[in-house]
Amino acid sequence: LPDLATPQGLKFKTITETTAEVQWEPFSFPFDGWEISFIPKNNEGGVIAQLPSTVTTFNQTGLKPGEEYTVTVVALKEQARSPPTSNSVSTLIDGPTQILVRDVSDTVAFVEWSPPRAKVDAILLKYGLADGEGGRTTFRLQPPLSQYSLQALRPGARYHLTVSALRGASESRPAFAQFTTEIDAPKNLRVGLRTPASLELAWDNSEAEAHSYRVVYSTLAGEHYHEVLVPRDTGPTTRATLADLVPGTEYGIGISAVMDSQQSVPATMNARTELDSPRDLLVTASTETSISLAWTKATGPIDHYRITFTPASGMASEVTVSQDESQLTLSELEPGTEYTISIVAERGRQQSLEATVDAFTGVRPISQLHFSQLTSSSVNVTWSDPSPPADHLILTYSPRDEEQAQQVTLDGTCRHTSLTGLQPSTEYLVSLVAVHGTISSEPVVGSITTGIDAPKDLRVGNVTQESMMVYWSAPIAAFDHYRISYRAAEGRTDSMAIPRDDTQYTLQDLQPATKYEIGVKSVRGREESELASITAYTAMDVPLGVTATNITPTEALLQWNPPLLEVESYVLILTCRAVAGETILVDGDNQEYQLTNLLPSTTYTVSMYATSGPLTSQTISTNLYTLLDPPTNLTASEVTRRSALLSWVPPMGEIENYVMTYRSTDGSRKELIVDAEDTWIRLEGLSETTEYTVHLQAAQNAMRSGLISTTFTTGGRVFANPQDCTQHLMNGDTLSGVYTISINGDLGQRVPVYCDMTTDGGGWIVFQRRQNGLTDFFRKWADYRVGFGNLEDEFWLGLDNIHKITSQGRYELRIDMRDGQEAAYAYYDKFSIGDSRSLYKLRIGDYNGTSGDSLTYHQGRPFSTKDRDNDVAVTNCAMSYKGAWWYKNCHRTNLNGKYGESRHSQGINWYHWKGHEFSIPFVEMKMRPYNHRNISGRKRRSLQL
Incomplete structure (x- = not known):
């Protein structure tokens, strides 16, 4: 047909691995629709779709990745088809999927993936440390390879891995994976110093940044393992000592590296402790041909003891003794001979350190006293061993011309002593006697003469x-x-x-x-x-010209001229209010020092002297007076249309007062004097929507501190004539108190009300309060219609006012009750009362709260007073229970009852909280628009934006 032209403008908008979005130009004449086909290059299969005439874009899904398609668009009208328009497009090649990293060790990881569906030239595998250190390594792999082993990885490191496909110059989207290699175990375990009770271990640190090593050890036959956590040492090697071990015992030891929650496989080794040595080898007796020995047995397991005894002639002999023995007598020895005797413990081929003692066969008396280190008041005395060993020794000494001697008793093993407290330039006789049981040896006598004494108390002065x-x-x-x-x-x-x-x-x-x-x-x-000697120094000269400059409230710069002598350091002493404070050391190369952390407006005395080694110069001083510090953190808060609260942090120094000035953008300026004790002030009478700049400084006598400043902008009214407390709150009036509302925004219906701006988001009109019993609530119908009391104290807002307010829209009700520290509340999501013709009938919604629901009982009831009985009881409920309420028969709650009256049902009652025999000391009834939360939330969000 002549009106079916060839579609024009065929092009491709977006192409992925399996989709192609096509666009073409619309026709300006009516026709039935479009036919679009996607035919692969190999003519195997294809997709044909028919579309409405209004569609000029189409997104074909389900295509094969990496495939070339011929896309043809034809217009249709009745049985006619337009000439086709065609174009070719190739879908993107897809990449590998389902990448998996497994069999990860400290240096190796195995990677697997599902190969792409498209025919590709290569698979690109790239990996490197996640933090980017060391760059990335790339492998070009040949399809159909779908796994690879990564080698020579860094232990304990996190790696980032990608796998993608490549065909020609096209690369698929990569598949990502991350993995962390295990930390490697320590290497080259070795044993250093061995003792009977300890093993010193050392090892080369793990390549991974392990923070500690877990050392587990046990005897080879042991059932219980011991464990110790050793911090990693800096450098290539870490050391640890295992203590309290069993002597001569082989231990199995495993050491694992620990890094965060990871722990390496352990590196293991075996090590044996040294044998414990016998101790305290003593000669207990000797004869001409024998020596008796005793020792303390080794604590660990051993086979036997080996005792070696060697005479002065040098021919050594040995004897072994059972591990259970702790004494032995060596016999058939040479008379009058000195022997060197040693003992070791043995177990298999292992041998302990030896214990040694010298002994003598027969009797060997003390032959001579030896004197050394003679002074004017002391001398050292030494002697040879007696044999057999003496039980004890008695040493006596006295001046030659004195009969009374001093005597000292010494242990039989003692071989020297010092005599002190002797008189100078005096000859002393000294004798020594060895005691064996009840037999004493002949005394060995010597004499010495003490030297003259030295001068005493040597000192210097002037x-x-x-x-x-x-x-x-x-x-x-x-x-x-x-x-x-x-x-x-x-x-x-x-x-x-x-x-x-x-x-x-x-x-x-x-x-x-x-x-x-x-x-x-x-x-x-x-x-x-x-x-007699002493070391002293001559005096050094003093630093000069110390002055204080650049003085601020908390800092000052001290400067001085150095003395001629090279100075090691200067000592500064700060004195404040006659109390010496901080002492400061200053390097001798400096000629100035910055004093910090001083107290503002304070007089300081700075004393200073120089030192060089033990030398100190004379002290010089100067005085400085720090400046008055300013207040800080000047902040404007609670900014409303006409007021703002200014607060600040006071200065540290003493002040007389503050000087505050504030200026508006219209040029008006005011100055205030604020008491020193105050840290806040509320600025009243400000202009609406006006920017103010406030300056504050402290004053003391004629001195003033530096200025601090802040800027704020007062708000404007959202509601010109607020009709409830919620609109006052949204106007920026955030303080609870008395406000005027206009019913339905009508200035002719202005009503003063008390607004609670804090409870549960604020915006509440309080219409009743009981708190002290000073206001009489047992009143007539006329009083309850118009209201009574003081809005700042106890009051009833009036039934007519409550009706008019709740007629403005849907309101919610909250009743707060308190008894000392105990509190409860009742909340109803609907609240209204009817007009005077309905006798102010009560309507409330669903309850929520903590007090229990005592008000629903009164749902739909008219109001009653002592002169208007509208209840359904036989008696007048208001008259019987001294109140006025929406009585039924008669009440579950009586919040206008008699204050403080505890008789049944006579007081201020809320049955489900305190029952009928308790008068609640504090009650507030309040209402606000039901949608206040949503409105205030939107208001806050708009302010944040």
């Missing part, structure tokens, strides 16, 4: 840069004169004789700030006492 005075106390022994010597650390030694009656001497012509070694000794003829 130290200047060029001189110092040396003082001392005279010695006890007679002497001829003193000799004093002194030398600088690297100078010559000067000395001179001092008369014996002098006990002080002034050293002069010294070098400043120099260390001197000073000695004084007593001299008698050719005999000299020990040297």
